[in-house]
Amino acid sequence: MSQALPEEWFVTDSRANAWVTWILTAILVVAAVGYSFAGLLVGAAFAAVAAGVAVVPPLVSRSWTHALPWPLLFVAALPLVLGPLQTGLLGELFLGVGVAALGMLVVNALQLTTTLRMTPGFAAVFVVIATLAVAGFWAVGSAFDAAYLGGTFLETNDALMGVFTDALLAGLAAGLVFWWYFRWQLRRATGPTPEVDSA
Amino acid sequence: MTIRERLHLTDRRTALLVRFLQVVMVAILLAGLWLGDLGVVVNAAVGLLVTLLPAVLERRYAFTMGVGLVLWITVAMFLHALGTLPLPGLGFLSPYKSVWWWDHMTHALSSSLVAGVAYATVRALDVHSDAVSFPPRFTFVYLLLFVMAFGVVWELVEFYIGVLSQLLGIPGVLTQYGLDDTILDLSYNTLGGLVVAIFGTVYLSGVSDELAERWAPRTQ
Numbered sequence: 001m002s003q004a005l006p007e008e009w010f011v012t013d014s015r016a017n018a019w020v021t022w023i024l025t026a027i028l029v030v031a032a033v034g035y036s037f038a039g040l041l042v043g044a045a046f047a048a049v050a051a052g053v054a055v056v057p058p059l060v061s062r063s064w065t066h067a068l069p070w071p072l073l074f075v076a077a078l079p080l081v082l083g084p085l086q087t088g089l090l091g092e093l094f095l096g097v098g099v100a101a102l103g104m105l106v107v108n109a110l111q112l113t114t115t116l117r118m119t120p121g122f123a124a125v126f127v128v129i130a131t132l133a134v135a136g137f138w139a140v141g142s143a144f145d146a147a148y149l150g151g152t153f154l155e156t157n158d159a160l161m162g163v164f165t166d167a168l169l170a171g172l173a174a175g176l177v178f179w180w181y182f183r184w185q186l187r188r189a190t191g192p193t194p195e196v197d198s199a
Numbered sequence: 200m201t202i203r204e205r206l207h208l209t210d211r212r213t214a215l216l217v218r219f220l221q222v223v224m225v226a227i228l229l230a231g232l233w234l235g236d237l238g239v240v241v242n243a244a245v246g247l248l249v250t251l252l253p254a255v256l257e258r259r260y261a262f263t264m265g266v267g268l269v270l271w272i273t274v275a276m277f278l279h280a281l282g283t284l285p286l287p288g289l290g291f292l293s294p295y296k297s298v299w300w301w302d303h304m305t306h307a308l309s310s311s312l313v314a315g316v317a318y319a320t321v322r323a324l325d326v327h328s329d330a331v332s333f334p335p336r337f338t339f340v341y342l343l344l345f346v347m348a349f350g351v352v353w354e355l356v357e358f359y360i361g362v363l364s365q366l367l368g369i370p371g372v373l374t375q376y377g378l379d380d381t382i383l384d385l386s387y388n389t390l391g392g393l394v395v396a397i398f399g400t401v402y403l404s405g406v407s408d409e410l411a412e413r414w415a416p417r418t419q
Contacts, residue, residue: 110337117332122324126341132348136385143382157378161358164351 009108009120009182011057012069018058020070024077025054031080042141043080046102050077053105060112068105076101092163096131096170103130104178120182124175131171135164213266220277221250227280234285237369239293242283246276271315275308302380303387310346310391317345318395339396346392350385 012018032047054073058066078098082091104127110116118126139160145151154160224247231239250273256262282295282305294301321338324331333341357375375381 114337115332115334116337117330119328119330122331129341129344129348132351133344136347136351140382140385140389143379154378157358157375157381160378160381161355164355168352168355 009111009123009185010068010072010105011066013063013065015065017070018065018067021054021067021073022064024070024073025051028054028077028080035080042138043083047077047080049106050080050102053102053109056109056112068108072101072105076105089166092166093170093173096135096167097174099134099167100127100131100171100174100178103127103134104174120186121179124179124182127178128171128175131167131174132164135167139163210266213270217250217266217270217273220273221247224250224277224280227284230284236283236285239280239283239285243280246280250276268315272312275305275312278308279305303383306350306384306387307391307394310350310388311395313349314342314346314392314395317342317349342396343389343392346388346395347385350388353388354381354384 028047028051032044032051035041035044035047050073053076054068057068058064076098079095079102082095082098104123107116107118107123107126111118142151142153146153154163224243228240228243228247231237231243250269253264253269253272256264278301282301283293285291285293289297318338321333321341325333325338354375361375
């Protein structure tokens with residue numbers, strides 16, 4: 001997948017979508033403030049990043065309706081709800097998918113604001129890497145938290161391997177979905193009116 | 200390579216050192232066979248194969264790696280293979296079991312290799328393709344993510360090989376020592392990744408330039 005998509009990978013120009021996305025963004029901002037007052041810094045950072053990537057597309061294009069598709073932002077915000085609930089296997093899988101989705105949105109936002117450019121194929125691989133890495137850093141961070149700051153962490157190695165397995169499965173699933181999504185977009189972009197891309 | 204200059208390692212001496220370490224690894228492999236220790240045999244064999252990779256790349260694809268890089272790969276594989284061998288000086292325990300920092304050293308070393316591979320490919324992509332551009336700060340973060348992700352996958356591989364060998368009733372080839380050890384592994388992986396993320400630009404740009412040249416004709 002080396003053909004170039006337009007620089008902006010996720011955007012929906014509709015009023016209805018923009019309303020929902022902005023409401024979600026407002027909730028995320030409130031969540032970020034709430035989490036930070038509660039001393040839950042990881043949750044606060046996650047919510048702040050999610051809110052940040054949501055406001056980048058409308059800010060860059062200077063149009064409030066130029067917003068992320070709300071289902072994508074919703075999926076990326078899921079870990080904020082699922083994390084504290086500890087809902088077992090299915091919850092963990094969705095948590096992983098949410099982390100992967102947020103990773104993709106961060107890439108999207110960086111492409112709009114910095115010189116970072118990726119091919120869609122590389123980005124799909126990147127979200128798998130990011131999801132696994134987040135699981136790893138989470139494990140190291142919460143282990144140190146449990147050892148020195150009185151936090152809680154898993155009891156056994158088997159439990160940790162379970163978390164890692166879920167992260168791997170969720171990351172792969174999200175990566176595949178993004179891959180298909182980009183291919184579908186590419187086909188749509190090049191299908192009916194064949195554009196000549198000089199890149 | 201300034202480190203090698205300081206150590207008075209000429210290319211010839213470095214190549215000799217690589218050859219020597221490979222011979223020792225063959226000896227470790229034979230010792231494993233003699234002891235009937237499957238773990239030693241498999242780890243030494245896989246390590247040897249990896250050290251032969253640069254030569255294969257050279258012959259098949261005329262892709263030359265610097266001797267220093269080859270030495271780096273070989274040392275990592277050698278220390279890993281040696282770590283699984285029960286040694287008389289250690290009361291016939293393997294260094295992995297009796298030397299507390301052995302595991303951490305090999306993890307940091309091999310994760311630095313992994314980060315090196317990640318760095319070389321990403322830089323090559325960056326140089327080779329117009330559709331890809333990585334600002335240095337992103338490359339740094341990407342390397343850390345990559346090394347951590349690889350570490351997680353590695354722990355999973357260790358874990359599932361253990362599960363599988365338990366199911367089949369054969370002794371494990373790779374060993375996990377428990378939760379604390381997994382966490383320490385991952386921490387030292389991160390350390391190795393950090394080192395490469397910081398020094399990568401200096402030592403690895405030659406490799407990625409060659410990769411980029413190799414891929415260049417594909418764009419036309």
